[in-house]
Amino acid sequence: MEEKQKDQPRWRYRFKNFERAFLLLRQAMELKAETNLNELELEGVVQRFEFTFELAWKTLKDYLEKEGMTFPEVTPKTVFRSAFQAGLIFDGESWFQMIDDRNRSSHIYSQSFFVEISNKIAQVYFGLFAQLYDFFLEKFNQVEDAWDTKEPNPKN
Numbered sequence: 677m678e679e680k681q682k683d684q685p686r687w688r689y690r691f692k693n694f695e696r697a698f699l700l701l702r703q704a705m706e707l708k709a710e711t712n713l714n715e716l717e718l719e720g721v722v723q724r725f726e727f728t729f730e731l732a733w734k735t736l737k738d739y740l741e742k743e744g745m746t747f748p749e750v751t752p753k754t755v756f757r758s759a760f761q762a763g764l765i766f767d768g769e770s771w772f773q774m775i776d777d778r779n780r781s782s783h784i785y786s787q788s789f790f791v792e793i794s795n796k797i798a799q800v801y802f803g804l805f806a807q808l809y810d811f812f813l814e815k816f817n818q819v820e821d822a823w824d825t826k827e828p829n830p831k832n
Contacts, residue, residue, distance in 0.1 A: 677772050683736070686738045687742055687812075688733055688816060690731065690738050691735050691816055694731035694732055694734075694809070701721075702806075705721075709719060718787070721796065722781050722793055725778070725797050737750060740766075740777060752778075753775060
């Protein structure tokens with residue numbers, strides 16, 4: 677087991693953190709669908725969104741670097757742009773809107789903003805994260821299968 681962990685690419689470690697954040701955000705989305713959230717709960721949704729966003733773009737960065745891509749500047753915009761061009765994510769416009777909303781969430785602390793952003797998370801952003809999660813889960817499992825069959829140096 678230690679040998680497996682030592683040889684793992686960085687994106688796999690980052691994916692496990694992204695997975696935890698995504699699953700917590702999913703839990704929050706399920707609660708939001710069942711009930712009206714109070715202010716504290718809305719703030720929690722936004723916080724979980726922020727964690728998931730940060731881990732999403734960093735996991736993408738690590739994966740793309742593993743695939744040989746280099747970035748002139750490492751920012752969420754450059755990473756999402758490259759991922760979109762590589763066909764790893766879709767609906768680039770919504771990802772760029774997510775970047776803007778993530779930046780706004782760090783500076784605006786109002787009930788109306790929490791309601792607005794939590795609705796966007798539920799209606800748009802969670803679905804984008806889910807697509808990305810599914811992509812990485814498939815890649816993660818492909819590598820696990822390669823290790824289980826004792827193939828040397830799994831590519832992903």
